[in-house]
Amino acid sequence: MWNKSFLIRCKGIWQNPSYRRFAIALGISFLLHLFLIGKFYFNVPELNQGHHLIEAQLVLDTPTISKPVLPTPMVVPVKSKPVKPIPVVEDVIKPVLSEAETPISSESQASVEQSPPVVTAETISQIKPSDAEPPPESIIEESVVKINPDAYQYVETEFDVRTDISASVNSSAPGKAKIVYELLPNREQYKIKSLMEAKGLAGLVIPDLLQTSDGFLINTGLQPKHYLYQFGNNKNKTFMADFDWEQKKLYLHGAKGDQTLDLVEENSNTTQDLLSFMYQFMFSPPLQTLKFSITNGKKLGLYEYSFEGEEVTPTKMGNLTTVHLLRNTNESDEKTELWLALNYQYVPVKIRKTEKDGKVYELLVTSLKTEKPATQAE
Known part of the structure; x- marks a missing residue:
């Protein structure tokens, strides 16, 4: 009943024009407020999302820009350009001290500041020429005396x-022929023996040629003490030479008498005999022009050899690379030639003698040993 009377009243109110307008205005106002309130509510999340995007950009961009700027201290070395004025030593030192990673003590700074005045014109003028000359001279002397320390001890x-x-x-x-060079066990003395023989029936007619040399090994190489040249049993073709290095004398002995001559001792150009001369090249390699004071037992003469170049010498051992030396005599066509093996410390592997009458005698190597046989007695 109550509901029915409520509906009858509502219809009466709605039929009244004034109440109807009021109700419509009230409804429109309600809907308008509801729309405005709903629009403001939906825009709030959009503002929050925009705020998050701005924060993300600020966090990423700021550190990436600031970090590359840090290596710019590399520009600091430009300050060292004032080094150009060389006389100003203090200006060059100060920037280095300020940029060093470890500070320099005051004592080291004082030593640095005091060191430049030491090198002056006055100090240079005080240096005597005699103080600087001895070192070069000593170096030259050592280079002249220097010999091959690894020379063969046996050939x-x-x-x-x-x-x-x-x-x-x-x-x-x-x-x-056979030539044996040997350094004795005391490593201070040497001996050389050369024996030349004819083969076959010629050996019955032609006597043997024996040569020996013995002496000392010194700082310039071989220093002969005694030399013998003996052709068969013929006394007229037997000669001896004795070297007295203390008295600087050479004593020659032969069938026709004795001689006393002066020895030559000038660094590597000491007096040699015919055998020691050839093995001296193991200690002092040949040069472009060579002059030697050599005795053959009969006389003492100055032998000058010329460097003819390098050659390939065919032998029964194969092809050997050699240095060719030549000695000519102005008086005749007589000449002596040597071929020294480069790969064997300049040991002679070919010896040629051309006589005045044109006859030629040549020694050509067939074998070469640089180690003493184990069965051979000391």
């Missing part, structure tokens, strides 16, 4: 003795 060389130098290397030779 045994066998040769074919040839009279026809145009013959094949492998052809039969009419003679043979």
Whole structure:
């Protein structure tokens, strides 16, 4: 009943024009407020999302820009350009001290500041020329005296003795020779023995040629003490030489008498004999022009050899790279030639003698040993 009466009243109110307008205005106002309130509510999340985007940009951009700026101290070395004025030593030192990672003590700074005045024109003028000259002279003297410290202690060389130098290397030779160089166990003395023999029936007619040399090993190489040249049992072709290095005298002995001569002792150009001369090259390699004071037992003469160049020498051992030395005499066509093996410390591997009458005698190596046989007695 109550509900029915409420509906009848509402209809009466709605039929009244004034109440109807009021109700419509009230509804429109309600809807308008509801719309405005709803629009403001939906815009709030959009403002929050925009705020998050701004924060993300600020966090990422700020550190990436500031970090690359830190390496700019590399520009600091530009301050060292004032080094150009060389006389101003203090200006050059100060920037280095300020930029160093470890500070320099006051004592070291004082030593640095005091060191430049030491090098002045006055101090340079006080240096005597005699104080600077001895070092170069001592260096030159040492270079002259220096010899090969690894020279062979034993060399045994066998040769074919040839009279026809145009013959094949492998052809039969009419003679043979053997030269043995040996440094004695005390490492202070040496001995050399050379024996030349004819082969076959010629050996019955042609006597042997024996040569020996013994002496000392000094700081310039070989220093002979005694030399012997003996051709068979013929006394007229037997000669001896004795070297007295203390008195600087050379004593020659032969069938025709004795001689006393002065020895030459000038660094590496000491007096040699015919054997020691050839093995001296192990200690002092040949140069472009060579002059030697050499005795053959009969006389003492100045032998001048010329450097003819490097050659490949065919032998029964194979091809050997050699240095060719030549000695000519102005008086005749007589000459002596040596071929020294480069790979064997300049040991002679070919020796050629051309006589005045044109005859040629040649020793050509067939074997070469640089180690003493174990069975050979000391």
